[in-house]
Amino acid sequence: MSGLFSALGSFWAWITYALDPLCGPVGLFSLFGSSSLVACGDTGWGDEIALGVKVTLTLALSTLPLGLLIGFFVALAMQSKDRTLRLAAGIYTTIFRGLPELLTLFIVYYGAQILIQSGLSAIGFEERIEINAFFAGMLALSVVFSSYCSEVLLSAFKAIPNGQYEAGDALGLHRGRTMLLIIVPQLVRIALPGLGNLWMNLLKDTALVSIIGLSDILRQTGVAAKVSKEAFFFYLLACILFLVLAVVSSGGLRLIERWARRSEVRR
Template identity: 75%
Template sequence: MEDLATGPVTFWAWIQHVLDPFCGPIGLFSLFASDGLVACGDTGWGDEIALGVRVTVSLALATLPVGLLLGFIIALAMQSEERSLKIATGIYTTIFRGLPELLTLFIVYYGFQIIIQTLVTSLGGETRVEISAFFAGMLALSVVFSSYASEVLLSAFRAIPRGQYEAGSAVGLSRAKTMVLIVLPQLIRIALPGLSNLWLVLLKDTALVSVIGLTDILRQTGVAARVTKEAFLFYGLACLIYLVLATLSSIGLSAISRWANRSEASR
């Protein structure tokens, strides 16, 4: 039974190794830095840097949906006729757009942990609460991203004519269905350029999590630079990796934008 259980796991690990863009058989470090400081294995820092890339990309991808959802909710609240909601969202966006991202990260990583620990203690619990660096980074970047995304989405909401909402109501659609079927497709198309810029900013801001111990690109290359005394090599490599990620993101976002525009034109 153990062989049956470990078989798929071993096969999946082999697939991951083969498809690894850095340390796989046709990975960049394996092909171009097989015997240098960036080599994979025990002879170089390729494995550590590849891990940093995976952590950076995972953090950005985990932050994006949370930040978008929060931004969408805040944008809806900004349009609400309820005065208290407008004031609350205004305070939220002012705070997180005004604070430096690094300070927000420290507040979340240290302050949020203290708040939860205090609540647990007040309820009679004795468990020590610790927030992982990944979760703290995701939460901090999400609130910052959402504060900017809400303004982009709010502008997109205002660009959609009120007649679109009235048309949905006229054909018998509920407000929720009108939002999903009529408003949301237009909202995405209008907000996409602004959200694309925010994604690139988010990708760069992930470098901040290195200060709280998360093994991202900057932390891994920084450790390698200090150990080997080859700062220019490893920080230059970090620059190259971020530029490649930004370029790939720009290509993907341009493709999505063209698809959205074609879909709109075909209607």
């Protein structure tokens, strides 16, 4: 059985290498040869920068669903009949929309460590705990993303007529099923342009995690710039990589919007 898992692991590693757009057999960095600054392997910085791209994408894609989920519930709270829920949601969005993203990152990264350390000290555990930089970055970016996302979703909620809820009640659907089957599909279609803009902002905000030591695009190119003394080259490369991610995202978002509006086209 261990041999099977080893073979599967080797096969997956080969697939990952073969499909790597930067350091694979036909990857972009591989085309520059072994003598260039971005060569893959021991002679260049290609492997490190490729890792930075993977970390940036992984962080953004991990943050997106968490931020959407939090933002959805905050938007529900903002239109709730319960005054306490509306007040709490308003305070939440005001705080995280008002604070600079970098400051939010510091508060989450260092504040979470203090809270965890204090809780463990209360039960007699005195060993120093350090929170994972990826987790801290994901959590900080999620709360910032969700605070803006909630406003976009709230506007989308307001654009859906109350008759849609009444139609669900008339069909005998529970309010939760009405939300899932009738409201959410319309909500996604209406909110998609605004959410697309937030995704582009999220991609850019991932660069902030380099401050807390996460090996993203900006940190990897920054290290390469300091060691090689080719700051302009590597920071220009970082610009190009972020622009490529933005262009690919824009194309993907257009396809998603076209798919979401397919019912309108049929009519």
